[in-house]
Amino acid sequence: MVRKIVKYGEPVLETKAKTVEQFDTPELKQTIEDMFETMYAAKGVGLAAPQIGLSQRISVIDISVGEDETKKLVLINPEITFREGEQVGEEGCLSIPGFREPVKRANRVSVKAQNERGEQVDLEGEELLARAFEHEIDHLNGVLFISHLSALKRDIIRRKIKKLQKAGEWD
Secondary structure (H helix, E strand, O other): OOOOOOOOOOHHHHOOOEOOOOOOOHHHHHHHHHHHHHHHHOOOOEEEHHHHOOOEOEEEEOOOOOOOHHHOEEEEEEEEEEEEOOEEEEEEOOOOOOOEEEEEEOOEEEEEEEOOOOOEEEEEEEOHHHHHHHHHHHHHOOOOHHHHOOHHHHHHHHHHHHHHHHOOOOO
């Protein structure tokens, strides 16, 4: 089921998500399935549970955007354990539609997480996958990509969003 993606301004997006403690449940499986469906419908490469209004440390990533089943990743309670190098690339967010800005991220990232059965998984990513790991784990920590921008750029985006809200174009 495709769920509604909450937008900037919703408190759940800027609050650290709660640790998942129950694994291998029908509810968790359904949430993960819904998250993939929602992400694909929005043409995204990653989605964190807070983006569908759930304060849970779950994110899904697929840098193939549904083209390659083997690229689907589920990260539960993830932590970045290693960062290396640097890349700057344009980044956007499904919860802040219409805004894209260059963001500096690590070029290589290692992540320790759990899968839907609660088993530990260790993952590594470079370039786009590294960027997706950092972006989605930021979401689970209540950090949005605009936090990585200069205060001036962040303020401009916030003012544009306020105008959209006043005009009823930001729901």
